[in-house]
Amino acid sequence: MDIALARHWVQAIAVAMDEHQDRLTQLDSAIGDADHGANMHRGFNAVLATQVSYRPDSVSQLLVKVGSTLISSVGGASGPLYGTAFRAAGKALPGTDPDAAELLAALRAGLDAVRELGAAAPGDKTMVDAFLPALDAFEEELRAGGDLAAAAARAARAAEDGARATVPLQARKGRASYLGPRSIGHQDPGATSTALVFGALATAAAAR
Amino acid sequence: MDIALARHWVQAIAVAMDEHQDRLTQLDSAIGDADHGANMHRGFNAVLATQVSYRPDSVSQLLVKVGSTLISSVGGASGPLYGTAFRAAGKALPGTDPDAAELLAALRAGLDAVRELGAAAPGDKTMVDAFLPALDAFEEELRAGGDLAAAAARAARAAEDGARATVPLQARKGRASYLGPRSIGHQDPGATSTALVFGALATAAAAR
Amino acid sequence: MKKFLNTPESVLGDALAGLAAAHPRLDVDVAARVVRRAGAVRAGKVALVSGGGSGHEPLHGGFVGTGMLDAACPGEIFTSPVPDQMLAAATAVDQGAGVVLIVKNYTGDVLNFRMAAELVADEGIEVRTVLVDDDVAVTDSTWTAGRRGTGATVFVEKIAGALAEQGAGLDEVAAAGRRVNELSRSFAVALTACTTPAAGKPGFDLPEDEMEVGVGIHGEPGRRREKLGTARRIVAEALAAILAEPVLAGTDQALVMVNGLGGTPLIELYVLFNEVSTQLAAQGVTIARSLVGNYVTSLDMAGASITVCRADEQLLALWDAPVDTPALRWGG
Amino acid sequence: MKKFLNTPESVLGDALAGLAAAHPRLDVDVAARVVRRAGAVRAGKVALVSGGGSGHEPLHGGFVGTGMLDAACPGEIFTSPVPDQMLAAATAVDQGAGVVLIVKNYTGDVLNFRMAAELVADEGIEVRTVLVDDDVAVTDSTWTAGRRGTGATVFVEKIAGALAEQGAGLDEVAAAGRRVNELSRSFAVALTACTTPAAGKPGFDLPEDEMEVGVGIHGEPGRRREKLGTARRIVAEALAAILAEPVLAGTDQALVMVNGLGGTPLIELYVLFNEVSTQLAAQGVTIARSLVGNYVTSLDMAGASITVCRADEQLLALWDAPVDTPALRWGG
Ligand SMILES: Nc1ncnc2c1ncn2[C@@H]1O[C@H](COP(=O)(O)OP(=O)(O)O)[C@@H](O)[C@H]1O
Ligand SMILES: Nc1ncnc2c1ncn2[C@@H]1O[C@H](COP(=O)(O)OP(=O)(O)O)[C@@H](O)[C@H]1O
Ligand SMILES: [Mg+2]
Ligand SMILES: [Mg+2]
Ligand SMILES: [Mg+2]
Ligand SMILES: [Mg+2]
Structure with a gap:
C-alpha cells in the first residue's frame, strides 16, 4: 500500500459513510441513540478536509493523522474507538510503503487497541464482531497466496457477514447493552460501519 | 311550576350533562378549549349536591340558588353566563309558584341578563342562538293555548334547531371567535348545552 | 392519552x-x-x-x-x-x-x-x-x-x-x-395539538409537514395552517406581525421572551431565540433582557410564542428588581 | 419531523x-x-x-x-x-x-x-x-x-x-x-419516543396505551414495555427500584428531583411529585429539598425521571449554598 492507495481508501470510506449515513443512523436508532450515521459522516468529512493540504511522508503518518482527526471530530463511542484503531494501525506500520502482510499486522494492532480501549470481546455485538473476522479472512487469503486486492475483498465480505451475524446477539458493550435481551434482533451499527471501512479498502485496492 | 317540578328540571339537566359530557367536550375541542362538557358536568353536579339539603321557599329562590352555585363551581365563560341566567330568571319570578307565562317572562329576564353580560347578539354563534328561539317557540305555544309541557317541548325542539343552526355561523364571541372563518362548520357547544337545558325542562314538564 | x-x-x-x-x-x-x-x-x-x-x-x-x-x-x-x-x-x-x-x-x-x-x-x-x-x-x-x-x-x-x-x-x-x-405583543406557532385530560385526545390533527400559525394557549387551532418552515422563517413571520403594531414602532430596546408551549425542548427554544436576536438586531432593536424557557404553556403542545415588550430604563430597573418565586428568581 | x-x-x-x-x-x-x-x-x-x-x-x-x-x-x-x-x-x-x-x-x-x-x-x-x-x-x-x-x-x-x-x-x-x-439513584419512564434531528423520526413506536419503563436519556427504548399506569403506580414502581438499592436503606431525609424529559408539561411533573412525596413519607423518608422541572432532558421525549439522593446536613448545606446559573439560581 502506498500513500495514493491509502488516500483512495480514506476517500472511499468517506463516500461510503455519506451513502450509508441514514442506514447507520436508523440502525443506531433501534438499539442506540441514532447518531452513528452522523458521527461517521462528520468524522470522515473532517478527515477529507484535513487530507486536502496534508502531505504525509508515509502511509503510517497518514493513518495516524486519520485517527487523530477522528478523535477530534467524532465524539461518542465510535470516535475514540475508530480514532484509536487508525492511530494504532498507523503507528504499527513501517515508514516505508507496507506490503499486504505489514498492513495486516498493523490492522491487528488497530484491533488490539480497540479491544483494549473498549474492553469488548467477540460476540459482545460491537464493531469487533466485524473487525476480527475481517482480519482473519484477510490473513487466510494472504496465506492462500492472494494479493492485497483479493485479501481486502475477502475481508470486506467477512466483515459484512460479521456485521450481519450481530443480529441475533445480545449486546454487552455500548449503549445497546442497556436494552438487555431487547437488543437481540438488530444489527450493530458499529459493526456495520466497520464493514463499510473494509468495503472501501476492497474498492480502493481493486482500483489498482 | 312548583318546587318539585323545578327540582325535577334541575335533576334532568344534571342527567343530561352527564350523558352528553363527552359530546360537549368534543364540540368545544373543535372550536374552543375542550372543557365545556366538564364545566357543565361539574356545575350541575354541584347544583345537585347543594339541592340535597336545600329547602327553598319558592321556585324563585331555588333558581337563584342554582345560578349562584353555577357561578361558584363552573368558571369559564359558561359559569357566569348560565349562573346569571338562572339568577336573573329566579329573581324575576314571584314568590309563589309561577304559571307558564310567568316562567316565560322570567326566562326572558334570564336571556336578557346573559346578553347584557356577554354582549352576544343573535347569530354570534353562542348559547343565545339556542336560548332565544327556545323562548320564542315557548311563547308561541302558549299563545296558541298550549300548556307548560307543550311549550317546553316546543322550546326544546327550537333550541335544538337553534343549536344546529350555529354550524354555518362564524363565531364573534367567546373563544371560537379567535378562529375567524375557521369556526364555520362546527356546532357551538354552549348552544348545544342550552338545548339540553330546555330538553330537560320538557322532560320534567312532561312527567307531570 | x-x-x-x-x-x-x-x-x-x-x-x-x-x-x-x-x-x-x-x-x-x-x-x-x-x-x-x-x-x-x-x-x-x-x-x-x-x-x-x-x-x-x-x-x-x-x-x-x-x-x-x-x-x-x-x-x-x-x-x-x-x-x-x-x-x-x-x-x-x-x-x-x-x-x-x-x-x-x-x-x-x-x-x-x-x-x-x-x-x-x-x-x-x-x-x-x-x-x-x-x-x-x-x-x-x-x-x-x-x-x-x-x-x-x-x-x-x-x-x-x-x-x-x-x-x-x-x-x-x-x-x-x-x-x-x-x-407588549406576542405571536405563537404550534407544531402539534395538545391533549386535555378531559378530551383524552389531541384537539386537532396536524399533518407531519404543517404547523398552526397564530395559536393561543388553550389548544385551539390557530388563524391558519402553513407548511412547516425553518426557524428563521417562522421567527421572521412572528416578528413581522409583532413589529407591525404601531405601539412598537421605533422600539430600540426590548424585553423579549421566547416561550415554549410545553412540549418543545429547550434546545429548540434557543434556536428560535438566536433567530429572534439576529433578526431584531438587523432591525435596530437591542434585546435588553430576555427569558427563554417554558413560562406560559399549553399543556403538552409542541410550539413556541415570542413576546416583545418595548422597554425603557425604568421598566428594565423594575425587571431587574429582586424576585423570588418558583419559576423566576434573581436579585435579592 | x-x-x-x-x-x-x-x-x-x-x-x-x-x-x-x-x-x-x-x-x-x-x-x-x-x-x-x-x-x-x-x-x-x-x-x-x-x-x-x-x-x-x-x-x-x-x-x-x-x-x-x-x-x-x-x-x-x-x-x-x-x-x-x-x-x-x-x-x-x-x-x-x-x-x-x-x-x-x-x-x-x-x-x-x-x-x-x-x-x-x-x-x-x-x-x-x-x-x-x-x-x-x-x-x-x-x-x-x-x-x-x-x-x-x-x-x-x-x-x-x-x-x-x-x-x-x-x-x-x-x-x-x-x-x-x-x-443517588434514578429511574425513568417514557410515554413517547424522542426524535433526533438526524434521524427525523421517533426512535421507536409506542402504542397509545403503553409506556417504556427504565429508559435512559438518549431516546433508546427502556428495559421493558408495560401498560400505561396511573401516576401512583408508576411512582410506586420507580421508588421500589430506587429504594431497593442497599445504599439508600434507612434513608430518613432525601434530596429529590422529579425531572421532565422534555415533552412532559410541568403540571404532570407536579402530579408525579405529589405521589413521590406521599409515598416517600409513607416509608419514613422526608423530602428535605427538591427540584421539579426539566433539568436533564431527552429532546422532546414525553416522560419523567425520579432521582433520590440520601442527604445529611452537610450535603443540604452545600445544596443551599448560593448558585447563579441559567437553570438554577438561589441564595447569594
Ligand atoms: N466498548 C466498545 N467496544 C467496541 N465497540 C463499541 C463499544 N461500545 C460501543 N461500540 C461500538 O460503537 C457503536 C456506536 O457508535 P456511536 O453510535 O457512534 O456512539 P455512541 O454509542 O456513543 O452513540 C456501536 O454500534 C458499537 O459497535
Ligand atoms: N359572550 C358570550 N355570550 C354568550 N355566550 C357565550 C359568550 N362567550 C362564550 N359563550 C358561550 O360559552 C360557550 C363556551 O363555554 P365554556 O367552554 O364552558 O367556557 P370557555 O369558553 O371559557 O372555555 C360557547 O360555546 C358559547 O356558547
Ligand atoms: Mg450512537
Ligand atoms: Mg451517541
Ligand atoms: Mg371551553
Ligand atoms: Mg375554558
Missing part, C-alpha cells in the same frame, strides 16, 4: 398538592384552590392577585412570591377560576392597600374576575383590574372577543409586582401593569 | 448562539463548543468542567455559573463531546488548583473524557474525574456498560460546585462529587 395522572378529574388537585410539597414558601390551599406567599408580607403593600385556567404552568402559581404575585387562583384545566376563589385570595392577601387583579383577556376570565371584583369591593377592599391582551394573532376585535392574553402576563406580573414591592400605591401599580401590557 | 430548526446539521451551533444571546453571563465559544462563566473567578478555585451530548438541556450549559460549573462542553446531539473541547475548556478555566471532570457513565463520554484527562494532565494541570452512574434501570453491570449517568448529574454538579466555590481542594471536591453520586 399519554399523561402522568391518576384520573382526569384529579389532575388539578394532585398537581396543587405536588406544588405545595415542592415549594415550602408557597401556602397552597388545595381545597379552596388558592396559592399564596407563605411568609409575612409588609403591611401596606399593594397586593397582586392573578389566576386563570390551569394547564399553563408555571403560570400563575409559579410566579407567586416576593416581587411578583401575592396569590394565584388556578382554575380547572383551561377553565377560568370562579369568583369565590378570587375573593378568598384577595381577602387573604390584602394588606389594607388594595388589590390589583391581573386578568388575561378571555371571556371566562373577564366575567369571573368582574364578578369577583364586585365581591371584593363589597368587602371594602379597593380593587383595580389589569387586563392583558397581547396576542397579535387576533386582529379584528369587533369580530372577536378581542386580543388574547398570553406571554405578556409574565412581564405584567413581574413589573407590577416589583413596583408593589417597592411601596407604590394601588393606582400606580395598576397603571404600570397596564403600560407593560400596552407595550 | 416537527421541530424548530434551520437544518438538522445547524441545530447545535444555532442553539449555542441562542444560549450566548440569552445569557450575557455565559461566555460561549460557538466554534470551539465551550460554554464558560463570563465573569472573573477567584484565583485558586478548583475548576469544574462537565459536558456530554446535547439534547439534554439545560444540562450542562445551563448549569455553568457561580456555585456550579466553570465550563461545559456540549457535544453533537446525543454524542459525547471530543477531547479537544474538554482540553480547551479545562485549560481556559483552570485557576491553578486543578480541574474536576464530571462525566456521565456512557462509553463515549468515558472514552473521550479519559483521553481529555490525559491531554489536560500533559499540560501540567491536575485532573480528577467524577463518574456519574445513578440509573438503577441498568442492573447487571457485568453484562452492560454499567449504570447510566442521568439525574444525579445535577446534584453532583451543584454540590461539588458549592464546595469548590467555598475553597475546598481538588481531592475534596472530587470526593464530594463521588459521594453524591454514590448516594
Whole structure:
C-alpha cells in the first residue's frame, strides 16, 4: 500500500459513510441513540478536509493523522474507538510503503487497541464482531497466496457477514447493552460501519 | 311550576350533562378549549349536591340558588353566563309558584341578563342562538293555548334547531371567535348545552 | 392519552398538592384552590392577585412570591377560576392597600374576575383590574372577543409586582401593569395539538409537514395552517406581525421572551431565540433582557410564542428588581 | 419531523448562539463548543468542567455559573463531546488548583473524557474525574456498560460546585462529587419516543396505551414495555427500584428531583411529585429539598425521571449554598 492507495481508501470510506449515513443512523436508532450515521459522516468529512493540504511522508503518518482527526471530530463511542484503531494501525506500520502482510499486522494492532480501549470481546455485538473476522479472512487469503486486492475483498465480505451475524446477539458493550435481551434482533451499527471501512479498502485496492 | 317540578328540571339537566359530557367536550375541542362538557358536568353536579339539603321557599329562590352555585363551581365563560341566567330568571319570578307565562317572562329576564353580560347578539354563534328561539317557540305555544309541557317541548325542539343552526355561523364571541372563518362548520357547544337545558325542562314538564 | 395522572378529574388537585410539597414558601390551599406567599408580607403593600385556567404552568402559581404575585387562583384545566376563589385570595392577601387583579383577556376570565371584583369591593377592599391582551394573532376585535392574553402576563406580573414591592400605591401599580401590557405583543406557532385530560385526545390533527400559525394557549387551532418552515422563517413571520403594531414602532430596546408551549425542548427554544436576536438586531432593536424557557404553556403542545415588550430604563430597573418565586428568581 | 430548526446539521451551533444571546453571563465559544462563566473567578478555585451530548438541556450549559460549573462542553446531539473541547475548556478555566471532570457513565463520554484527562494532565494541570452512574434501570453491570449517568448529574454538579466555590481542594471536591453520586439513584419512564434531528423520526413506536419503563436519556427504548399506569403506580414502581438499592436503606431525609424529559408539561411533573412525596413519607423518608422541572432532558421525549439522593446536613448545606446559573439560581 502506498500513500495514493491509502488516500483512495480514506476517500472511499468517506463516500461510503455519506451513502450509508441514514442506514447507520436508523440502525443506531433501534438499539442506540441514532447518531452513528452522523458521527461517521462528520468524522470522515473532517478527515477529507484535513487530507486536502496534508502531505504525509508515509502511509503510517497518514493513518495516524486519520485517527487523530477522528478523535477530534467524532465524539461518542465510535470516535475514540475508530480514532484509536487508525492511530494504532498507523503507528504499527513501517515508514516505508507496507506490503499486504505489514498492513495486516498493523490492522491487528488497530484491533488490539480497540479491544483494549473498549474492553469488548467477540460476540459482545460491537464493531469487533466485524473487525476480527475481517482480519482473519484477510490473513487466510494472504496465506492462500492472494494479493492485497483479493485479501481486502475477502475481508470486506467477512466483515459484512460479521456485521450481519450481530443480529441475533445480545449486546454487552455500548449503549445497546442497556436494552438487555431487547437488543437481540438488530444489527450493530458499529459493526456495520466497520464493514463499510473494509468495503472501501476492497474498492480502493481493486482500483489498482 | 312548583318546587318539585323545578327540582325535577334541575335533576334532568344534571342527567343530561352527564350523558352528553363527552359530546360537549368534543364540540368545544373543535372550536374552543375542550372543557365545556366538564364545566357543565361539574356545575350541575354541584347544583345537585347543594339541592340535597336545600329547602327553598319558592321556585324563585331555588333558581337563584342554582345560578349562584353555577357561578361558584363552573368558571369559564359558561359559569357566569348560565349562573346569571338562572339568577336573573329566579329573581324575576314571584314568590309563589309561577304559571307558564310567568316562567316565560322570567326566562326572558334570564336571556336578557346573559346578553347584557356577554354582549352576544343573535347569530354570534353562542348559547343565545339556542336560548332565544327556545323562548320564542315557548311563547308561541302558549299563545296558541298550549300548556307548560307543550311549550317546553316546543322550546326544546327550537333550541335544538337553534343549536344546529350555529354550524354555518362564524363565531364573534367567546373563544371560537379567535378562529375567524375557521369556526364555520362546527356546532357551538354552549348552544348545544342550552338545548339540553330546555330538553330537560320538557322532560320534567312532561312527567307531570 | 399519554399523561402522568391518576384520573382526569384529579389532575388539578394532585398537581396543587405536588406544588405545595415542592415549594415550602408557597401556602397552597388545595381545597379552596388558592396559592399564596407563605411568609409575612409588609403591611401596606399593594397586593397582586392573578389566576386563570390551569394547564399553563408555571403560570400563575409559579410566579407567586416576593416581587411578583401575592396569590394565584388556578382554575380547572383551561377553565377560568370562579369568583369565590378570587375573593378568598384577595381577602387573604390584602394588606389594607388594595388589590390589583391581573386578568388575561378571555371571556371566562373577564366575567369571573368582574364578578369577583364586585365581591371584593363589597368587602371594602379597593380593587383595580389589569387586563392583558397581547396576542397579535387576533386582529379584528369587533369580530372577536378581542386580543388574547398570553406571554405578556409574565412581564405584567413581574413589573407590577416589583413596583408593589417597592411601596407604590394601588393606582400606580395598576397603571404600570397596564403600560407593560400596552407595550407588549406576542405571536405563537404550534407544531402539534395538545391533549386535555378531559378530551383524552389531541384537539386537532396536524399533518407531519404543517404547523398552526397564530395559536393561543388553550389548544385551539390557530388563524391558519402553513407548511412547516425553518426557524428563521417562522421567527421572521412572528416578528413581522409583532413589529407591525404601531405601539412598537421605533422600539430600540426590548424585553423579549421566547416561550415554549410545553412540549418543545429547550434546545429548540434557543434556536428560535438566536433567530429572534439576529433578526431584531438587523432591525435596530437591542434585546435588553430576555427569558427563554417554558413560562406560559399549553399543556403538552409542541410550539413556541415570542413576546416583545418595548422597554425603557425604568421598566428594565423594575425587571431587574429582586424576585423570588418558583419559576423566576434573581436579585435579592 | 416537527421541530424548530434551520437544518438538522445547524441545530447545535444555532442553539449555542441562542444560549450566548440569552445569557450575557455565559461566555460561549460557538466554534470551539465551550460554554464558560463570563465573569472573573477567584484565583485558586478548583475548576469544574462537565459536558456530554446535547439534547439534554439545560444540562450542562445551563448549569455553568457561580456555585456550579466553570465550563461545559456540549457535544453533537446525543454524542459525547471530543477531547479537544474538554482540553480547551479545562485549560481556559483552570485557576491553578486543578480541574474536576464530571462525566456521565456512557462509553463515549468515558472514552473521550479519559483521553481529555490525559491531554489536560500533559499540560501540567491536575485532573480528577467524577463518574456519574445513578440509573438503577441498568442492573447487571457485568453484562452492560454499567449504570447510566442521568439525574444525579445535577446534584453532583451543584454540590461539588458549592464546595469548590467555598475553597475546598481538588481531592475534596472530587470526593464530594463521588459521594453524591454514590448516594443517588434514578429511574425513568417514557410515554413517547424522542426524535433526533438526524434521524427525523421517533426512535421507536409506542402504542397509545403503553409506556417504556427504565429508559435512559438518549431516546433508546427502556428495559421493558408495560401498560400505561396511573401516576401512583408508576411512582410506586420507580421508588421500589430506587429504594431497593442497599445504599439508600434507612434513608430518613432525601434530596429529590422529579425531572421532565422534555415533552412532559410541568403540571404532570407536579402530579408525579405529589405521589413521590406521599409515598416517600409513607416509608419514613422526608423530602428535605427538591427540584421539579426539566433539568436533564431527552429532546422532546414525553416522560419523567425520579432521582433520590440520601442527604445529611452537610450535603443540604452545600445544596443551599448560593448558585447563579441559567437553570438554577438561589441564595447569594
Ligand atoms: N466498548 C466498545 N467496544 C467496541 N465497540 C463499541 C463499544 N461500545 C460501543 N461500540 C461500538 O460503537 C457503536 C456506536 O457508535 P456511536 O453510535 O457512534 O456512539 P455512541 O454509542 O456513543 O452513540 C456501536 O454500534 C458499537 O459497535
Ligand atoms: N359572550 C358570550 N355570550 C354568550 N355566550 C357565550 C359568550 N362567550 C362564550 N359563550 C358561550 O360559552 C360557550 C363556551 O363555554 P365554556 O367552554 O364552558 O367556557 P370557555 O369558553 O371559557 O372555555 C360557547 O360555546 C358559547 O356558547
Ligand atoms: Mg450512537
Ligand atoms: Mg371551553
Ligand atoms: Mg375554558
Ligand atoms: Mg451517541
